[in-house]
Amino acid sequence: MTNEFSAESLSLLKVGDIARRTGKTVRAIHLYEELGLLNPAVRSKGGFRMYRGDGVKRIEWIQKLQDMGFSLTEIKVFLRVWGESATAPKAMATVREIFTDKLRETRETIARLTRLADELSESLAFLEGCRSCDQSQHQRECGGCGRSGPDHEVPLLVDGIAKR
Amino acid sequence: MTNEFSAESLSLLKVGDIARRTGKTVRAIHLYEELGLLNPAVRSKGGFRMYRGDGVKRIEWIQKLQDMGFSLTEIKVFLRVWGESATAPKAMATVREIFTDKLRETRETIARLTRLADELSESLAFLEGCRSCDQSQHQRECGGCGRSGPDHEVPLLVDGIAKR
């Protein structure tokens, strides 16, 4: 057992504890501090960073935003904006704006990926026909086998690699 | 008009022509060559890279794969695998495998993004309630206004920023 229990009883965690609980590395947490994303509640007499439990939450929050595609710098702006608007409604309005934008962006990304998935499926369907392709025919001539896909056209994903 | 027409009549394009047609920069095309993704058909007497029309197709193909999340290095592997398998069916089998993996991955990404979009919506719904929040209440106390969301819980996306 480590010293975590005694620290925990004082509800103070060292950087390593935070790291273990969030799956992040110590270095990452240091970085977040450099960027102003998370400061320790206090420092021990010897200079150790001591965090409260909400430090874990903050990091999970950061992780969430990262997953959403925010960069650490954007997250920093996020916090700054928050701190600057004195009233709750005003701050909330800004956050709402950012979230709305990101939601739109996320949906666009989903749409794009969906199209790509369709294209992949299409290409895979086309490639099915190659199973029975004449062994003697080399791939450089692929697409000229006359057995083109459903729409009688070689998908770009396949065509691009075959030629040359 | 540039010299593109005369070159085109010989069906040879200079790197700048390729760049214009694909929206890539000359530097990018140089990079693709360094990585072995696209070689010019020939070099002019003076050393200019001269491409045939299919160079454009190759770059569009690269772009497509990049959109799908392949790195240039992965694309290189892609081409190598293709070149190494002598028969078409064998090559096709490998390509099919790669595509299948990527399709699964893409679908996972879509699922993840969908969850995030849901979370964003949820957070936005919660923030709606803040419109009428008491001005005098500072954001540091947000979440304690008693007017928590539908499930009477502050979403992590909001909670993470509010505390501290």
Place this chain on the structure above:
DNA sequence: TCAAACCCTTACGTTTACGTAAGAGTGATA
């Protein structure tokens, strides 16, 4: 033949989110 517009090679710069290492101090435990 001359000039404008291109192109060539070489090579260092950029951004993001950490990784890694060095040298030294700290804290809880035996």
Place this chain on the structure above:
DNA sequence: TATCACTCTTACGTAAACGTAAGGGTTTGA
């Protein structure tokens, strides 16, 4: 008090996909 695991600061390293600049040839059309 001796240890051993942890932590501190400082600072250079990394990977991807190009950007950018320098110094100098090449094409082409007037």
